[in-house]
Amino acid sequence: AQSVTQLGSHVSVSEGALVLLRCNYSSSVPPYLFWYVQYPNQGLQLLLKYTTGATLVKGINGFEAEFKKSETSFHLTKPSAHMSDAAEYFCAVSETGGSYIPTFGRGTSLIVHP
Amino acid sequence: KAGVTQTPRYLIKTRGQQVTLSCSPISGHRSVSWYQQTPGQGLQFLFEYFSETQRNKGNFPGRFSGRQFSNSRSEMNVSTLELGDSALYLCASTGEGYSYNEQFFGPGTRLTVL
Numbered sequence: 001a002q003s004v005t006q007l008g009s010h011v012s013v014s015e016g017a018l019v020l021l022r023c024n025y026s027s028s029v030p031p032y033l034f035w036y037v038q039y040p041n042q043g044l045q046l047l048l049k050y051t052t053g054a055t056l057v058k059g060i061n062g063f064e065a066e067f068k069k070s071e072t073s074f075h076l077t078k079p080s081a082h083m084s085d086a087a088e089y090f091c092a093v094s095e096t097g098g099s100y101i102p103t104f105g106r107g108t109s110l111i112v113h114p
Numbered sequence: 115k116a117g118v119t120q121t122p123r124y125l126i127k128t129r130g131q132q133v134t135l136s137c138s139p140i141s142g143h144r145s146v147s148w149y150q151q152t153p154g155q156g157l158q159f160l161f162e163y164f165s166e167t168q169r170n171k172g173n174f175p176g177r178f179s180g181r182q183f184s185n186s187r188s189e190m191n192v193s194t195l196e197l198g199d200s201a202l203y204l205c206a207s208t209g210e211g212y213s214y215n216e217q218f219f220g221p222g223t224r225l226t227v228l
Contacts, residue, residue: 034216043118043204043219090157100208101147101170102217104157 002027002093006105014113019063019078021108023091026072033074034092034102035065044090050074061085086112116141118207118220126226132193135223139186139207145169146188147217148180151202160203163188192225200227 007022025031032051036044048059055067065076074091088109094102119138127133139146147170148160159172163182180190186207192199202224206217 036219041221041224043120043221044206044217045219046216049216101159101162103159106156 002031002095002103004091004093004103004105006089006091006108008108009106010109010111012111012113013081015083016080019076019081019085019110021076021089021091021110023065023074023076023105024072025074025091025093027093027095029095032094032100032102033065033067034094035059035063035074035076036090036092036104037061038088038090038107040087047076047089081110081112083112083114086110118205118218120203120205120220120223122223123221124224124226126228127195128228129195129197131195132191133195133225134189134191135203135205135225137188137190137205137207137220139188139205140209140218143207143209143218144186145208146182146186147206147208148188148190149204149206150174151204151222152200157204160190195227197227199225201225 003026005024034049035047037047038044047063048057050057050067058064063078088107090107091105092102094100121136145164147162150158162170166182177193182188202222204222205220208217
């Protein structure tokens with residue numbers, strides 16, 4: 001079984017500050033990990049994904065995430081927040097070799113203050 | 115390629131009615147998944163269709179059903195609507211050869227049950 005925990009339903013940062021959105025997962029097999037972003041009244045858009053290989057993954061819009069197996073974490077970061085980053089962010093996990101249907105976290109709403 | 119499209123975008127129904135939502139996947143994608151998104155429960159998996167067959171199913175009552183056509187377009191139906199069915203319904207498609215299980219989401223259908 002797989003599960004995802006996103007710490008903090010809301011994260012507030014100032015424009016230009018570091019963005020850190022936390023995600024911890026549990027999976028009985030090596031996971032695939034994803035971060036999606038959802039803007040108001042829109043569907044989810046893939047930001048980045050970890051499959052195999054390099055544990056530091058770079059995505060779109062300046063975001064990156066690091067897979068840490070020992071900590072079962074996949075935190076999302078961005079060095080400098082922009083107003084346009086304000087959105088809902090979802091971490092998801094799917095299991096290799098099994099049903100590929102991903103399990104999503106509850107989401108974290110990123111608020112960016114000017 | 116055109117993205118995943120969903121129709122209608124907004125829908126208002128009353129309790130007891132039934133509703134049908136439509137999803138057209140990305141050209142060439144044969145897998146279509148449906149999710150219900152609510153503030154209280156987050157993203158919950160409804161079901162997945164692949165080549166006109168239901169391949170995976172979430173934990174929803176039988177009032178929720180779906181089907182997929184030979185052109186991969188999918189519909190989901192909710193019968194005897196309840197107030198709690200008010201939600202954003204998201205459709206996602208996945209292509210063959212996507213061993214990394216990436217899903218591409220549509221913009222969703224916002225269903226309001228009065």
